[in-house]
Amino acid sequence: MGIMFDEMRAGDRTRAHYQGYERWLADQPPGQMQARREEAEVIFRRVGITFAVYGDKDSGEGTERLIPFDLIPRVIPAHEWRELEAGLRQRVTALNRFLHDVYHEQEILKAGIVPAEQVLENAQFRPEMMGVNVPGQIYSSIAGIDIVRAANPDGSASYYVLEDNMRVPSGVSYMLENRKMMMRLFPDLFALHRIAPVAHYPDLLLETLRSLAPQGLASEPTVVVLTPGMYNSAYFEHAFLAQQMGVELVEGKDLVVKDRFVYMRTTHGPKRVDVIYRRIDDDFLDPLVFRADSQLGCAGLVDAYKAGNVTLSNAVGTGIADDKSIYPYVPEMIEFYLGEKPILHNVPTWQCRKPEALAHVLANLKDLVVKEVHGAGGYGMLVGPAATKAEVEEFRNALVARPDNYIAQPTLSLSTCPTYVESGIAPRHIDLRPFVLSGTQGVQMVPGGLTRVALKQGSLVVNSSQGGGTKDTWVLEN
Amino acid sequence: MLSRTADHLFWQSRYMERAENTARLLDVNYQASLLPQSPEVALAGWRSLLSIYELLPAYTARHGEIDARRVQEFIVGDEMSPSSILSCLRAARENARAVRGTLTTEVWETTNQTWIEFRQQLKSGLLARDPAALFEWVKLRAHLARGVTLGTMLQDEAVDFLRIGSYLERADNTARMLDVKFHAVVGEPREPSEDEAGASRNAAAEFYHWSSVLRSVSGFEVYRKAYSNVIVPEKVAQLLILNGAMPRSLAHCMGRVLHSLRRVANAQSEETLRLAGKLKAELDYAHIDEILATGLHAYLTQFLKRVGDLGSDISRDFLT
Numbered sequence: 001m002g003i004m005f006d007e008m009r010a011g012d013r014t015r016a017h018y019q020g021y022e023r024w025l026a027d028q029p030p031g032q033m034q035a036r037r038e039e040a041e042v043i044f045r046r047v048g049i050t051f052a053v054y055g056d057k058d059s060g061e062g063t064e065r066l067i068p069f070d071l072i073p074r075v076i077p078a079h080e081w082r083e084l085e086a087g088l089r090q091r092v093t094a095l096n097r098f099l100h101d102v103y104h105e106q107e108i109l110k111a112g113i114v115p116a117e118q119v120l121e122n123a124q125f126r127p128e129m130m131g132v133n134v135p136g137q138i139y140s141s142i143a144g145i146d147i148v149r150a151a152n153p154d155g156s157a158s159y160y161v162l163e164d165n166m167r168v169p170s171g172v173s174y175m176l177e178n179r180k181m182m183m184r185l186f187p188d189l190f191a192l193h194r195i196a197p198v199a200h201y202p203d204l205l206l207e208t209l210r211s212l213a214p215q216g217l218a219s220e221p222t223v224v225v226l227t228p229g230m231y232n233s234a235y236f237e238h239a240f241l242a243q244q245m246g247v248e249l250v251e252g253k254d255l256v257v258k259d260r261f262v263y264m265r266t267t268h269g270p271k272r273v274d275v276i277y278r279r280i281d282d283d284f285l286d287p288l289v290f291r292a293d294s295q296l297g298c299a300g301l302v303d304a305y306k307a308g309n310v311t312l313s314n315a316v317g318t319g320i321a322d323d324k325s326i327y328p329y330v331p332e333m334i335e336f337y338l339g340e341k342p343i344l345h346n347v348p349t350w351q352c353r354k355p356e357a358l359a360h361v362l363a364n365l366k367d368l369v370v371k372e373v374h375g376a377g378g379y380g381m382l383v384g385p386a387a388t389k390a391e392v393e394e395f396r397n398a399l400v401a402r403p404d405n406y407i408a409q410p411t412l413s414l415s416t417c418p419t420y421v422e423s424g425i426a427p428r429h430i431d432l433r434p435f436v437l438s439g440t441q442g443v444q445m446v447p448g449g450l451t452r453v454a455l456k457q458g459s460l461v462v463n464s465s466q467g468g469g470t471k472d473t474w475v476l477e478n
Numbered sequence: 479m480l481s482r483t484a485d486h487l488f489w490q491s492r493y494m495e496r497a498e499n500t501a502r503l504l505d506v507n508y509q510a511s512l513l514p515q516s517p518e519v520a521l522a523g524w525r526s527l528l529s530i531y532e533l534l535p536a537y538t539a540r541h542g543e544i545d546a547r548r549v550q551e552f553i554v555g556d557e558m559s560p561s562s563i564l565s566c567l568r569a570a571r572e573n574a575r576a577v578r579g580t581l582t583t584e585v586w587e588t589t590n591q592t593w594i595e596f597r598q599q600l601k602s603g604l605l606a607r608d609p610a611a612l613f614e615w616v617k618l619r620a621h622l623a624r625g626v627t628l629g630t631m632l633q634d635e636a637v638d639f640l641r642i643g644s645y646l647e648r649a650d651n652t653a654r655m656l657d658v659k660f661h662a663v664v665g666e667p668r669e670p671s672e673d674e675a676g677a678s679r680n681a682a683a684e685f686y687h688w689s690s691v692l693r694s695v696s697g698f699e700v701y702r703k704a705y706s707n708v709i710v711p712e713k714v715a716q717l718l719i720l721n722g723a724m725p726r727s728l729a730h731c732m733g734r735v736l737h738s739l740r741r742v743a744n745a746q747s748e749e750t751l752r753l754a755g756k757l758k759a760e761l762d763y764a765h766i767d768e769i770l771a772t773g774l775h776a777y778l779t780q781f782l783k784r785v786g787d788l789g790s791d792i793s794r795d796f797l798t
Binding site for chain 2: 045046047229231235239240242243248249250251253254264265266267268269381
């Protein structure tokens with residue numbers, strides 16, 4: 001794959017921001033790290049930090065897996081984070097402006113910057129949201145932006161945005177638990193470094209959610225987290241966030257809508273709900289509006305929402321902003337809405353719906369990554385260099401049949417970070433998902449995010465459903 | 479609090495309590511089996527254990543003949559039986575997981591760890607190697623769960639629903655145990671003894687029978703303390719039914735249920751509170767001779783029905 005970029009080492013030299021860690025690691029007695037690894041696993045199991053794997057039939061804890069946790073942190077120097085933070089703020093602001101625009105005046109379509117049919121005929125576009133005003137004009141109050149770093153020919157590396165997750169991004173609980181685990185296992189490391197804290201994330205989240213409450217409430221807004229239930233893969237996170245914020249964790253069957261207001265069923269009768277941090281997809285929110293067979297949502301919820309009597313966070317219809325067919329236009333959105341140059345780069349992208357792009361993609365399938373435009377979670381994608389001939393041919397047929405369903409990108413040489421694997425410490429590819437909170441008080445985030453690591457040698461797929469692990473992410477303060 | 483949350487809390491503690499009481503009964507039966515006794519008596523002991531939890535048909539369908547080892551394995555670790563200790567600990571853990579945000583981290587972790595370690599204990603063959611150690615372990619984990627709840631949880635509604643669940647279950651379990659055990663000795667006509675030695679054997683058997691009943695509810699020393707007397711069935715019944723100071727008696731359990739019900743009372747729970755209060759008052763003013771005169775079995779059957787109804791009423795008023 002040509003040039004590689006390692007976060008810790010440059011040839012024989014250790015990068016400045018990793019030197020403290022390297023010295024510390026050299027001082028650890030043999031066997032120490034292995035003992036700590038085992039300790040971490042026992043603790044994660046007891047705490048029940050698990051996720052469910054779809055498709056497993058086994059009952060009991062067989063369906064609950066631990067996400068492998070790697071002991072070696074991913075370290076980001078302060079100046080790099082400052083730039084990332086500014087770029088994230090800018091990008092998420094523009095995406096929220098875009099969402100407001102497409103559901104109101106549609107100026108960006110009229111200006112011909114994003115082709116109208118790309119938006120209006122997109123399955124992720126929700127006509128139900130046309131003309132609906134959401135508090136603060138903020139649609140995606142919790143966004144997870146996937147960032148990768150790839151080597152440049154001169155041996156340096158650049159950050160790129162790989163995907164925007166504007167619907168229900170998950171993983172923030174792992175960011176918080178990984179930090180807690182590292183502090184518990186290696187308190188001395190935290191004395192040696194000035195590591196920016198992340199533990200206040202739930203506070204920022206609650207502040208954000210409360211800021212988006214409907215206007216004119218007589219009392220403090222009641223915030224809840226809406227989960228599909230304990231068999232959902234991210235249930236731990238839903239329960240964790242509700243607990244950390246001190247709010248109720250509700251399921252659809254706990255909610256009832258009356259006269260366009262939402263209530264939850266409590267031991268003392270119905271109690272009004274003002275803000276719902278929902279962790280279920282649009283399709284399942286309300287059987288009267290979306291999928292009629294959904295048991296996860298609550299009948300009448302969307303009606304109450306459109307009446308402005310309850311806030312859904314994220315808003316309905318945000319999927320149009322993170323659809324992969326819209327992704328190529330984000331840099332232009334930033335210029336259109338904010339009049340600024342984009343700080344973060346997009347990965348160069350071929351939109352297969354364009355004939356000349358399709359021709360290029362078909363001719364170079366072996367070297368490209370091909371993704372479904374509505375796909376997520378590492379499913380429905382082809383990593384050309386790692387695929388078998390049969391897989392490549394299968395994708396070729398799919399591409400020819402429905403070119404508009406795909407985009408393609410060059411196979412980026414993702415940066416690596418030293419990681420504990422069976423054979424010892426070896427470089428493995430990583431990415432980064434910072435969580436960006438937008439409320440009426442502005443855009444906020446905690447430094448860093450969730451670092452995911454592809455544990456298989458050479459693999460570029462970091463998704464936990466596909467054998468990925470996680471690391472603690474340190475932003476070093478100067 | 480969400481009704482669904484209250485429901486999970488109620489069942490979490492019920493299942494934990496049931497696991498503990500099951501372990502207690504198994505332990506006592508196991509201890510009794512170490513004493514010299516005829517094979518018939520030993521089998522009757524295991525059979526009565528199955529009937530306490532109404533498991534006799536399920537067991538017979540599965541394994542046929544009563545066999546000490548198989549009965550223990552069935553009650554401890556049968557995956558399919560909803561009353562096995564394994565199933566109870568799993569259900570307690572699943573209910574806790576559904577409301578882990580309402581529990582303190584310590585309470586959740588204790589419940590989760592109990593489930594994880596119990597299966598390790600089973601896998602390691604502890605039941606065959608040292609049954610008493612396994613039963614003791616389950617009891618200890620129940621003590622721990624209770625202590626952690628008391629020591630870390632905010633004393634609010636959540637704790638009340640946990641309490642209502644565990645005391646209702648305990649009242650039910652004590653009543654069932656007493657019913658079966660009392661019946662086993664007192665209910666059957668005794669053979670007239672031929673000589674004095676026979677009579678003393680009988681007295682010894684009775685002593686062990688009643689002391690094991692007491693031990694199953696940690697009541698042996700309590701009995702001595704309360705009555706300073708030899709062990710007689712009437713007093714055992716009195717202690718386990720009417721003595722409000724005995725933590726596993728019906729009177730005590732119903733007192734705790736009533737106390738917590740009063741604290742969570744809502745607009746629709748008036749009738750439920752009345753019924754709970756009535757049940758408690760009747761225990762407060764009953765006399766053991768009256769109960770025995772009308773028949774203990776009939777009394778306990780009636781009590782179990784009322785506790786069952788109370789559970790349904792609570793569910794209707796608060797949990798749905």
